[in-house]
Amino acid sequence: MIKIKLYNSCKGRNLNIFEPLKPIHFKLYNEFGIELLWHKNNFTDGSENKMSKKAETSDFDYLIIGPADFVDKSKSLNDSVDWGLENLNKIVKGGDYFLWDGFDSTSLLGSYDVFEQSDAIYLLKNQLLKSKEDYNKSYHCGKWFFGESSEGVSYDIPEDRWKNIKLSGSNLGYTYMCKMKLWKERNKKGTNPFDNHEYSFFQPKDKKNIDVLGIYQTQTPKSFEHNFRNDLLYVKHRKSSWNVVDKLKYKTFTSDKISILDYYIKMNDSKIIISPYGQGEICYRDWEALQFGNIMIKPDMSNINTTPNIYVDGETYISCKYDWSDLDEKVDYVLSNYDELSKQLIHNFRKKSMSDYNSDALCNHWYNMVKSLPNVVEDN
Numbered sequence: 001m002i003k004i005k006l007y008n009s010c011k012g013r014n015l016n017i018f019e020p021l022k023p024i025h026f027k028l029y030n031e032f033g034i035e036l037l038w039h040k041n042n043f044t045d046g047s048e049n050k051m052s053k054k055a056e057t058s059d060f061d062y063l064i065i066g067p068a069d070f071v072d073k074s075k076s077l078n079d080s081v082d083w084g085l086e087n088l089n090k091i092v093k094g095g096d097y098f099l100w101d102g103f104d105s106t107s108l109l110g111s112y113d114v115f116e117q118s119d120a121i122y123l124l125k126n127q128l129l130k131s132k133e134d135y136n137k138s139y140h141c142g143k144w145f146f147g148e149s150s151e152g153v154s155y156d157i158p159e160d161r162w163k164n165i166k167l168s169g170s171n172l173g174y175t176y177m178c179k180m181k182l183w184k185e186r187n188k189k190g191t192n193p194f195d196n197h198e199y200s201f202f203q204p205k206d207k208k209n210i211d212v213l214g215i216y217q218t219q220t221p222k223s224f225e226h227n228f229r230n231d232l233l234y235v236k237h238r239k240s241s242w243n244v245v246d247k248l249k250y251k252t253f254t255s256d257k258i259s260i261l262d263y264y265i266k267m268n269d270s271k272i273i274i275s276p277y278g279q280g281e282i283c284y285r286d287w288e289a290l291q292f293g294n295i296m297i298k299p300d301m302s303n304i305n306t307t308p309n310i311y312v313d314g315e316t317y318i319s320c321k322y323d324w325s326d327l328d329e330k331v332d333y334v335l336s337n338y339d340e341l342s343k344q345l346i347h348n349f350r351k352k353s354m355s356d357y358n359s360d361a362l363c364n365h366w367y368n369m370v371k372s373l374p375n376v377v378e379d380n
Contacts, residue, residue: 001033001034001035002033002034002035002061002062002370002376003035003037003059003060003061003062004034004035004036004037004060004061004062004063004064004370005037005060005062005063005064006018006021006036006037006038006039006064006066007063007064007065007066007069007091008039008065008066008068008069009038009039009066010039011066011068011069012066012068013066013067013068013102013103014066014067014068014069014102016102016175016178016179017066017067017100017102017126017170017175018064018066018100019174019175019178019179020170020174020175020177020178020362021036021170021362021366022038022178023178023359024359024362024363024366025038027359027360027363028363028366028367031363032363032366032367034366034367034370037060061096062095062096062097062098062121062370062373063091063092063095063096063097063098064097064098064100064124065088065091065092065097065098065099065100065120066100066102067100067101067102067103067111069084069087069088069091070084070085070087070088070099070111070114071084071101071103071110071111071114072084073110073224073225073226074224075226076226076227077109077110077113077153077226077227080110080113080226081110081113081114081117084110084114085114085117085118088114088118088120092119096121096373097119097120097121098120098121098122098123098124099111099114099115099118099120099122099123099124100124100168101123101124101125101126102124102126102168102170103126103279103280104172104278104279104280104281104282105127105142105143105145105279105280105281106125106127106128106129106143106144106280106281106304107139107141107142107143107144108125108135108142108155109141109142109143109153109225109226110142110225110226111123111125112155112157112165115161115165116157116161120164121164121373121374122164122165122166122369123164123165123166124166124167124168125165125166125167125168126167126168126170126171126172126282126306127167127171127280127281127282127304127305127306128165128167128304128305128306129144129303129304129305130303130304130305131303132157132162134303135154135155135156135157136154136155136156137154138150138151138152138153138154139152139153139154140152140228140233141225141226141228141230141233142225143230143279143280144303145237145277145281145299145322146230146233147233151228152228166369167305167306167307167365168307169307169361169362169365169366169369170307170362171282171306171307171308172280172282172283172284172286172287173282173286173287173308173310173353173357174357174362176284176287177287177357203293204292204293204342204346205268205269208268208269208270208271209251209269210251210252210253210266210269210270210271211248211250211251211252211270211271211272211331211335212245212248212250212251212252212253212270212271212272212273212274212331213252213253213254213266213267213270213272213273213274213294214241214242214245214252214253214254214255214273214274215253215254215255215256215257215258215263215266216238216256216274216276216278216285217238217256217257218235218238218239218256219235219256219257220234220235230279234278234279237276237277237322238276240323240324241274241276241324241327242254243324244324244327244328245274245327245331247328248328248331250331250335253266253270264292267288267289267291267292267294268292268293270292270294271294271295271334271335271338271342272294272295272296272297272331272334272335273285273288273289273294273295273296273297274297274298274327275289275296275297275298276298276299277299277322281299281301281304282306286298286317287353289349290349290350290353293342293346294346295317295318295334295338295341295342295345295346296317296318296345296349297317297318297319297320297327297330297331297334298311298317298318298319298320299319299320299321299322300313300319300320300321300322301313301317301319302319307361307365308353308356308357308361309356310349310352310353310356310357312348312352315344315345315348315352316345316348316349316352317345317349318330318333318334318345
């Protein structure tokens with residue numbers, strides 16, 4: 001039996017990052033011999049049981065530390081790293097631990113800086129760039145899609161360190177499903193909600209009246225990551241999509257913010273939704289398109305490595321360039337072939353999500369990661 005304690009599992013961003021592990025808690029324990037130790041406040045629905053422990057327990061083999069306890073983006077990069085290392089010294093006290101950077105993007109800014117100076121066994125990321133060499137480039141805020149910058153930070157990571165930078169097996173898709181409860185348990189005694197469910201998919205309307213929908217936040221206050229301003233390029237990317245959409249010959253709707261009810265009504269009445277990047281490549285909107293039966297046009301995801309990865313250009317979504325320079329062509333293509341593509345892409349997107357987001361896949365990912373740890377002996 002391997003016991004893994006989720007440190008401060010209710011604190012800040014840690015809560016959403018650790019949340020996808022809750023539905024596989026029992027399966028990991030019963031079938032794989034891996035016990036997750038949660039803070040009791042994680043079980044606000046009354047499902048706390050004898051397998052959950054208080055966060056203060058010292059009876060564990062490994063500790064997982066989320067970003068709320070080793071990265072502080074409100075500080076300068078150097079100050080954040082110093083704070084993170086100091087905090088780790090207080091937390092781990094010589095024990096074995098992983099760092100889980102569950103931030104939205106493939107950026108390593110702030111997390112790798114702590115990892116390389118720490119004794120952490122693994123640095124877990126929800127998504128990474130496929131090309132390791134891309135991390136040698138200096139990007140604004142560490143994010144490739146914001147472009148290269150002389151003021152950015154690059155990372156020349158040795159191969160022996162890359163071996164310990166792992167995909168977490170989770171991403172925003174699992175988090176969205178947990179937050180929005182996109183399943184209905186068929187078996188009330190079931191212990192694996194990812195499996196014992198029916199997605200809350202909406203039957204696409206026979207006649208959708210909006211051809212192209214672009215609703216996303218663009219009004220955002222001035223914000224920084226480690227003293228690097230991150231709002232300007234975020235807003236520019238999103239607003240520039242409207243410059244294209246608003247000039248299309250089709251019936252379109254663009255807006256910064258509307259009520260959630262109106263948003264859902266518009267989603268359900270739209271053929272195409274535009275899903276720009278946010279502060280990361282994967283967005284909740286991707287799964288909203290899944291629910292409402294929209295064809296999604298999104299900046300290319302082919303350079304992203306994540307698990308699960310449901311982004312297959314031409315099969316589950318339609319890719320476009322990050323600067324939207326080919327967006328009008330992609331819209332023309334989709335609407336000219338809408339009847340065929342709507343059946344194909346929506347079906348493929350939903351089918352791949354159902355097959356890839358499941359408890360077996362997530363359990364196997366964590367089992368394989370744990371069994372490769374030093375001093376872990378696999379029982380028959």
